[in-house]
Amino acid sequence: MILYIAEKPSLARAIADVLPKPHKKHEGYIELGNGDCVSWCLGHLLEQADPADYNPDFKPWRFEHLPIIPDEWKLKPRSQTRSQLAVLRKLIRQSKQLIHAGDPDREGQLLVDEVINYLGASETKKRTAQRLLISDLNPKAVSAALGSLKSNAEFIPLSVSALARSRADWIYGINLTRAYSIQGRKAGYNGVLSVGRVQTPLLGLVVRRDKEIENFVSKPFYEVQAVIETEAGEQFKARWKPSENCQPYQDEEGRVLNRKLAENVISRIKGQPAELVKLTQKRKKENAPLPFNLSALQIEAAKRFGMSAKAVLDTCQSLYERHKLLTYPRSDCRYLPEEHHRQAGEVISAIGANLQTLTEFLPQIDAARRSSAWNDKKVSAHHAIIPTTRQANLASLSQQERQLYELVSRYYLAQFMAPYEYDDTRVDLTIAGGQFIATAHQTLHSGWKLLLSTSEAKHSLLPVLAEGQPLQCVDGLLEEKNTQPPKYFTDATLLAAMTGISRYVADPEVRKVLKETDGLGTEATRAGIIELLFTRGFFVREGKTIRSTTVGRALVDCLPESATTPDMTALWESELSRISQQESSYSSFMEPLTQRLHGLIAQSAEVVIPDTLKALSPAPKKRRTSRTRTGSAAKKPAAKKTAAKQTTTGKKRTPVRRKKSA
Known part of the structure; x- marks a missing residue:
């Protein structure tokens, strides 16, 4: 019997629909006409054990227990999925061939692999297991995928990278959340000060932006436009480009801060001839943006x-x-x-x-x-x-x-659709020794922009010009503007920041590495991470903007800078990608992390949480509706999802080491 294991029931039904009929529906699986079976997970059937499952002493949160690092990792069934796990246990034993049909990503790979390992599939079954990659649930696409099965062994590196990521997240999140929450209690704050390798740098990004806006001091700056006229009486404007001699009067972005300098330029150019020194015209084509990820x-x-x-x-x-x-x-x-x-x-x-x-x-x-x-x-x-x-x-x-x-x-x-075609024109002028530039953009063929643009295309035209033709500067215009603070993050700009996180890194070497990664978090986790920060009370919405709260700011202020910047977490993703490509190993990723954790825990012992947070403590819950979790923070929503992505390294169940900080 061939057993197909899908990640979700919807995927299982799509697979069964194109396989031999008639079908018999059983509890937790579908029996096909040829005797094969299609079953499913319900997302994660397993979750990582709590610290207290390793050692009951870890149930209360105590600083002397930290860091908690398992010698051998344990998984346990999620309470609401035990019956489906029992169905899969029976079917795996009866099967002769396993087909892994998890979602086609890192998490989907590990999610089914861990079930196969946990339920004791034989080495032969694991070695001969095949991988079914489906990204379209329509029958034709599913049939095509079934005709292109691959060996599941090819995806072991992907599974190992997911395993390393999930265990690292557990170690980092469990230990630092406990450490800082314990320090918070000393200040009278009874909430959870949750720390995570992705959520906390994201929080830090928003906190720093908010503070930058609050501390921003606006300054005036000045721009000069020359009004140019042709012999035929046609007019256009050209923008002044300050020379190197003007740098002492400019800010780091090249804006002129000295009004007298701008006024002097205007007085010099009025009524003066303008020499057209260079005319550049380029016809350009712009292809449609790629489909979405x-x-x-x-x-x-x-x-x-x-x-x-x-x-x-x-x-x-x-x-x-x-x-x-x-x-x-x-x-x-x-x-x-x-x-x-x-x-x-x-x-x-x-x-x-x-x-x-x-x-x-x-x-x-x-x-x-x-x-x-x-x-x-x-x-x-x-x-x-x-x-x-x-x-x-x-x-x-x-x-x-x-x-x-x-x-x-x-x-x-x-x-x-056809490309967007346009003409770009640039005119370089010299007036009274100063450099001025005029530009124009003319659409020739809208192409795909008709389909995607939300507004009409803008046109800026110039008269017909030629190098060396006589021109006159008839006026100079002074425009006073004010520097603007950065804008508060919105959902769109925060997601853009997460995907392009290298822009927020100062170290050029780290920035170079980050440009080659997927950014902060992954496609599958970014939405959940943002929502978690709202759930924890670290973010709040004000209209369309996302702001940090007092509690969120206090946590960032207390943490070491390395925990609140994107450098570490994005470098993790880079290393995890190398594991999936067999360019690195599980141990080379995990060992430095566990060593570094000792220093982070020792550093947290010196932190003083401001007692002003006492008044912001969340109201105590009336009663728990589920089994007691270790201190409530050990299973925060994001960590719970992460914890499920584990696999066992052996059957022996040994206690966790209680490592002392150096």
């Missing part, structure tokens, strides 16, 4: 519709699992397999049938056009988020579902 979609949806990152992820998940209108949503890739181009006509037809609002653009769409989005070299386990070939009644969709389906569809259709 999850972060790009979350950013664009936040800008257009004001949707939070979590709302975008949840909505996309519904469009993928329930409606089957989108491909796998947790993708970090913006490219498509080259063979997928053969389905372009079907996808375009489905979009046209589903979205009547887009039919006006169909005559401009050429299904034979192949944009740079189709590139096998840039596609790994999953590809960009695109519409499927499914035609459906969109009346059954919610407003947010319709909005996201249409947005994804527009970006897909844009791949088959």
Whole structure:
């Protein structure tokens, strides 16, 4: 019997639908017509053991227990999924062949691997297990994936990287959360001061931005425009470009801070001839932006519709699992397999049938056009988020579902539209020894911009000019402006900061490394991390902006800088990527972390939490509705999700070492 193990019931049903019938539905699995079975996980069936499961002494939070580092890691069944775990245990024993059908990402790989390992599958079954990679739940796509099975052994490095990440998160989060929460209690704060290797740098990013805004002092600066006239009486404006001699009167961004200097320039150029020293005209083409990955979609949806990152992820998940209108949503890739181009006509037809609002653009769409989005070299386990070939009644969709389906569809259709073409013109002038520049942008062919732009294209034109022609400066205009503080983060800009985190790193060597990583967090976790910081009371929304709270700021102020900046966590992601590519190892990642943890715990002992937080303590809960967790922080939402992504290293159950700080 072949056993297919899917990550979720929806995926299991999609697999069964294309396999031999008739089907018999049992509790927790589907029996196929040929005797094979399709079963499923319910997300994580297992979770990492609590500190108290290793040693009952760890139930109360005490500083002398830290750091807590397991000698051998334990998993335990989640209470609400024990029955499904029992079903899988029976089916794995009866099976002759296992097919791993977890989601096509790092977490999905480990999620099913850990179940197979935990339930004691034989070495032969694990060695011969195959991997089924599905990113589109429609029957045709599922059938194609079933015809392209791979050896699950090929994905062991991906599973190991996920294992390293989850265990490192547990060690880091459990120990530092306990350490700082214990210090907080000394100051009378009875809440949890949660620390995590991704959430805390994100908190630090917002705290620093908020403080920068509050401490910002606006300064005036000045710009000079020359009004130029041709012999035919046509006028245009040119902007003054200060010379190196003006640097003492400029700020670090090149803005002129001295009004008298600007006024002097105006007095010198009025009525003077202007020499056109260089005329540059370039005809340019701009191709459509690539289809979406999850972060790009979350950013664009936040800008257009004001949707939070979590709302975008949840909505996309519904469009993928329930409606089957989108491909796998947790993708970090913006490219498509080259063979997928053969389905372009079907996808375009489905979009046209589903979205009547887009039919006006169909005559401009050429299904034979192949944009740079189709590139096998840039596609790994999953590809960009695109519409499927499914035609459906969109009346059954919610407003947010319709909005996201249409947005994804527009970006897909844009791949088959002509480039945006325009002329760029630059004019370099000399007036009274000073340099002035005029620019113009003229659209020649809107192409894909007709489909994607939210506003009309801007045009800036110049008269017909030629080098050496006589020109006159008839006036000079002084424009006084004021420097503006940075803007508070919004959902869109915070997600953009997480994906482009290298911009916020000062060290050039670290910045170089970070440019090659996926940023702060992953496609699948960013939305949850942002929501966690709201749940913990570290973030608050004010309109569309995201602000840090007093508690969030106090925590950042008490932590070492390395814990509140993105350097460490993004370097983790870089090292984890190297593990998945077999360029590094589990031990080379974990050993330095455990060694460093001793110093971080010792450092926390010297921290004094401000007693002003006492008044901000959250109200005590009336009663727990579930089993007692270790100090409530050991299983914070993000850590709980992370903790589930573990696997056992052996059957022996030994206690955790209580390591003393150096």
